[in-house]
Amino acid sequence: MSPQAISIRDAMDLLDDRRVKCVRPLIPPQILHEELPLSLRGAQTVLDGRRQVEAVIKGDDDRLLVIVGPCSVHDPDQAIAYAKKLVEYAKESEEDLMIVMRVYFEKPRTTVGWKGLINDPDMNGTFQINRGLKIARRLLLELTELGIPAAGEFLDVISPQYLADLNSWGAIGARTTESQVHRELASALSMSVGFKNGTRFHFALVPVLIPAQDGSIDIAVDAIKAAGSGHTFLSVTKQGLSAIVETEGNNSTHVILRGSSKGPNYAQEHVIAAGEKLKKAGLPARLMIDCSHGNSSKQHQKQIEVGRDIVSRSARLWTELPDDPRRDDRVQHQRGQAGRPARRSLGLKYGVSITDACISLEQTIPVLEELREGVRQRRAAVKAKRADGEAA
Numbered sequence: 284m285s286p287q288a289i290s291i292r293d294a295m296d297l298l299d300d301r302r303v304k305c306v307r308p309l310i311p312p313q314i315l316h317e318e319l320p321l322s323l324r325g326a327q328t329v330l331d332g333r334r335q336v337e338a339v340i341k342g343d344d345d346r347l348l349v350i351v352g353p354c355s356v357h358d359p360d361q362a363i364a365y366a367k368k369l370v371e372y373a374k375e376s377e378e379d380l381m382i383v384m385r386v387y388f389e390k391p392r393t394t395v396g397w398k399g400l401i402n403d404p405d406m407n408g409t410f411q412i413n414r415g416l417k418i419a420r421r422l423l424l425e426l427t428e429l430g431i432p433a434a435g436e437f438l439d440v441i442s443p444q445y446l447a448d449l450n451s452w453g454a455i456g457a458r459t460t461e462s463q464v465h466r467e468l469a470s471a472l473s474m475s476v477g478f479k480n481g482t483r484f485h486f487a488l489v490p491v492l493i494p495a496q497d498g499s500i501d502i503a504v505d506a507i508k509a510a511g512s513g514h515t516f517l518s519v520t521k522q523g524l525s526a527i528v529e530t531e532g533n534n535s536t537h538v539i540l541r542g543s544s545k546g547p548n549y550a551q552e553h554v555i556a557a558g559e560k561l562k563k564a565g566l567p568a569r570l571m572i573d574c575s576h577g578n579s580s581k582q583h584q585k586q587i588e589v590g591r592d593i594v595s596r597s598a599r600l601w602t603e604l605p606d607d608p609r610r611d612d613r614v615q616h617q618r619g620q621a622g623r624p625a626r627r628s629l630g631l632k633y634g635v636s637i638t639d640a641c642i643s644l645e646q647t648i649p650v651l652e653e654l655r656e657g658v659r660q661r662r663a664a665v666k667a668k669r670a671d672g673e674a675a
């Protein structure tokens with residue numbers, strides 16, 4: 284059909300929504316907040332969690348921040364059962380560890396796959412997003428009532444309006460750390476945010492192809508700079524109206540070393556190189572180590588080895604990193620819950636994560652105990668170093 288021969292109506296049909304199959308209504312954030320409000324006790328859990336996380340990240344609290352939990356949540360009852368045990372342990376270990384439960388509802392995929400409980404709560408391709416948001420909010424509210432602060436990944440840029448008031452720490456994932464939209468979002472978030480290094484190992488062309496050891500960390504360093512600044516961008520309000528949002532910037536941010544396609548990046552030299560990189564960029568050397576993903580080559584049992592390796596050199600790291608006594612290599616990341624991929628249609632095993640395989644809470648606690656020991660060793664090493672300095 285020649286353009287002259289068609290009506291404006293036909294032309295508009297040809298121009299717009301050519302690949303959209305259907306558009307369904309989405310509940311406005313404020314309606315969900317009305318239906319599922321936060322209690323005072325819940326608010327205290329979130330605020331206290333945020334305050335403690337930020338104190339560790341900024342070096343005002345010498346404990347280790349540990350994010351513990353399954354790769355993804357698909358069953359709220361199992362998450363509650365996990366949280367009840369974790370909250371007990373969190374109380375027991377609070378002198379050394381600041382524990383936040385990993386409650387991930389949004390999964391970034393390398394290509395395609397289940398995108399998490401919000402996107403497809405029934406895991407059958409019906410994408411009941413309104414229900415997913417409701418289940419997610421209800422679960423987070425229950426966790427706050429139990430007194431365990433929650434961690435989430437911010438993948439979608441609208442979903443924070445429904446849930447972010449219930450998070451005490453957030454991550455921007457390896458696949459989105461380089462995205463301007465996610466950096467803008469982080470600049471607005473009311474909690475501390477970690478940016479992951481990229482998934483891919485980079486090569487530098489200087490003057491021939493050589494491996495740039497930690498090239499993908501640059502995107503996380505850039506993200507920290509970007510998120511630290513104020514931004515003006517397009518978003519939605521709690522009432523679900525499109526809006527122009529102006530932010531102040533978020534200075535409670537850090538890098539997460541998650542390994543890459545080339546292999547792990549949690550070793551001493553990687554940590555020191557990342558710290559130097561941050562320092563060179565004029566940023567505080569705040570790091571979190573992800574015991575999973577590229578650091579475990581996606582083999583869940585290796586998460587235990589990563590945790591142990593961190594403990595074995597935590598005292599050394601603390602005393603060897605450049606000068607700032609409040610520098611922050613004190614943030615660790617860890618996941619628990621036995622698992623391997625599954626689909627609801629194939630029948631799911633209790634306590635098994637749908638996405639990446641993870642270690643169980645029973646396997647995680649001994650690692651946490653070792654991390655506690657690492658904290659004590661580090662405290663002793665710092666004390667000895669200070670005493671040496673005073674004597675000299």
Ligand SMILES: O=C[C@H](O)[C@H](O)COP(=O)(O)O
Nearest residue numbers: 390391392393394396638639
């Ligand atoms: O953390 C989970 C996965 O590593 C991430 O979502 C990517 O998964 P995929 O490579 O299986 O898509």
Ligand SMILES: C=C(OP(=O)(O)O)C(=O)O
Nearest residue numbers: 391456457458479541576
């Ligand atoms: C997807 C995740 O990690 P990454 O972005 O490092 O792949 C995750 O932590 O669930």
